[in-house]
Amino acid sequence: MPRLLYVEDDSLLRTVTSMALEDAGYExxxxxxxxxxxxxxxxxxxxxxxxxxxxxxxxMSGLEVARAALEARPGCRTVLVSGYASAQLPSLPASVVYLGKPFRVKQLIGILTDEAAWPES
Incomplete structure (x- = not known):
């Protein structure tokens, strides 16, 4: 079972999304x-x-979390989410996938399972 770290300061969103991810087969x-x-x-x-x-x-921003994730496990696949448009954000690392809020959990799971969505590392 793939292990996934979900970092979100909104407790309700974190709980609901985590339950859906667990139902989709993620630890x-x-x-x-x-x-x-x-x-x-x-x-x-x-x-x-x-x-x-x-x-x-x-x-500590999600950008710093993404860097720490790659240090802990090279090849870790990272999705950064934000309510801001990507043009309003600092430059994102090439190794991450951006997903705008609000998003549907189905979109998120689609990204996780779609090999073509991931930049080559």
Whole structure:
């Protein structure tokens, strides 16, 4: 079962999305901010997938989570989500996939399962 770290500061969105991801066959570990995500990345030795909001409280962005995820496990597939348009965001690493909010869980699962969606690393 693929291991997935889901980082989202909105607790309701985090819970509902995590349940859907688990139903789709992923082992989901949740984090409420970037600092907790970094701790989990270190404790678990990395994940197969990381989904993170870009803007979160606490001073650690989803961009930093994406970098930490790749350090913990090279080849980790990372989806960064945001309510901001991609043009309003800083340059995103080529290795991540961007998904705008609001999104449907079906879209997210489609990205996770579509090999063509992933940039070559």
């Amino acid at each position: 989901v570990v949740e984090a409420h901010d970037g600092h907790q995500a970094r701790q989990l990345l270190e404790a678990h030795g990395g994940f197969d997938y990381v989904i993170s909001d870009i803007s979160m409280p606490g001073g």
